[in-house]
Amino acid sequence: MKGIKNLGFLLIGISNQSGIARGIVKEDFVQEVNKFFIDKYGFDDFFYCPHHPDEGCFCRKPNPAIAIISRYKYNINFKKSYVVGDKQIDIELAQMIGAKGILIEKDAKNLKEVVDIIKRDFDD
Numbered sequence: 395m396k397g398i399k400n401l402g403f404l405l406i407g408i409s410n411q412s413g414i415a416r417g418i419v420k421e422d423f424v425q426e427v428n429k430f431f432i433d434k435y436g437f438d439d440f441f442y443c444p445h446h447p448d449e450g451c452f453c454r455k456p457n458p459a460i461a462i463i464s465r466y467k468y469n470i471n472f473k474k475s476y477v478v479g480d481k482q483i484d485i486e487l488a489q490m491i492g493a494k495g496i497l498i499e500k501d502a503k504n505l506k507e508v509v510d511i512i513k514r515d516f517d518d
Contacts, residue, residue: 397509399436401516406464407431407440410455415446456486478508
């Protein structure tokens with residue numbers, strides 16, 4: 395992750411956490427995990443949607459509400475941003491906001507390959 399940060403990118407986590415609405419996961423646990431990513435891996439922030447998929451909320455990926463919130467909080471230029479994820483909804487989010495999407499296991503096998511893809515793209 396340092397490679398991405400050295401290029402001047404922010405690391406913002408966005409996740410769907412319907413386990414909270416389902417009563418499977420406590421919200422404090424999700425917040426602890428997010429804090430771990432911030433402290434251990436250098437994420438700048440972490441946002442999550444706690445709603446059940448049937449609620450139809452605007453913050454659940456691939457809907458763009460959380461991305462838009464992060465955009466205004468951190469002055470993010472989506473056209474120069476990447477959405478990296480392991481599900482098709484992550485790529486759909488990228489398309490909705492005008493960012494580039496990188497799908498783990500299709501475009502890249504691991505985070506090192508993600509960093510390499512972004513570095514190559516950044517150098518062009």
